[in-house]
Amino acid sequence: MLTDFDGTLADLSRVPSEAFLSDEVRGEFEQIGSVPSVSLGVVSGRRLVDVAERVGPAAEFVAGLHGLEITGPDAAFHHYALDAVEPVIAQLAETAGRELAWCPGCLLENKTYALTCHVRRVPPELADRALEEFEALAEPLLEARALKLLTGAKAMELLPAVDWHKGRAVAWIRARVASRVDLPVSVVYLGDDRTDEDAFTALKDDDIAIGVGTRPHTHLIDWRLAGPASVGRFLGLLRVMRLARRGPALD
16 A cells, blocks of 8 residues: 655645654554555655655655655665755755845745745745746756756656656565565555656556545546545545455445
8 A cells, every 4th residue: 555645644834844644544553554454555746764764664665756765674766866866956945045035935845855845835826937937947947857847736846857756666576575575566656746646557447545635636546535634534444344354445
């Protein structure tokens, strides 16, 4: 079972550092992680160390930066492109901080290997302008294919321009689980954001794609949950069903 963090396990926050798991969701998350037949993981755009601290030890696998860094039992992944892009991000963060200083509420999140511009706290009449200027600052690096641009909910993120994403992370984690069990491995993936479409696309016929929230999904999903509170209730129901040996399917 793999899940996004922001907007899926935790409500979206105006400031990324303020996002947290509710007591109810945390309790169900920790309990589903203790079920013997479940390998639990989180696949997030946050840095690995950040999301790991927020979900705690219940997550067997943690993927950060959309899968560019992953840790799990006796295995870890660090994409080769990360170290090369670090000085590029540092310089861009300095420039963007200076050029976007005019915008009240604009938050630049430097993730060392990625840079995100958040406009959730920006006055609505200024938000689009701030994102346009952020993209313009990165245009030479985008054209040179040093960086790629991801758009999210009131945010833009710059990452290394490599063919690696949440779908690749799902495949990497599935392979690690399959290597240690003599059983077929099915994936249940929960996500709310556009970047989770890559994970949905990586799923197979026996897997389950669960969209969270109201955002339209371009990839076919099996079920939809309203938000993090519904995710918590779903985890509780799934745990009871697994422990009762009834299987993971819902009517």
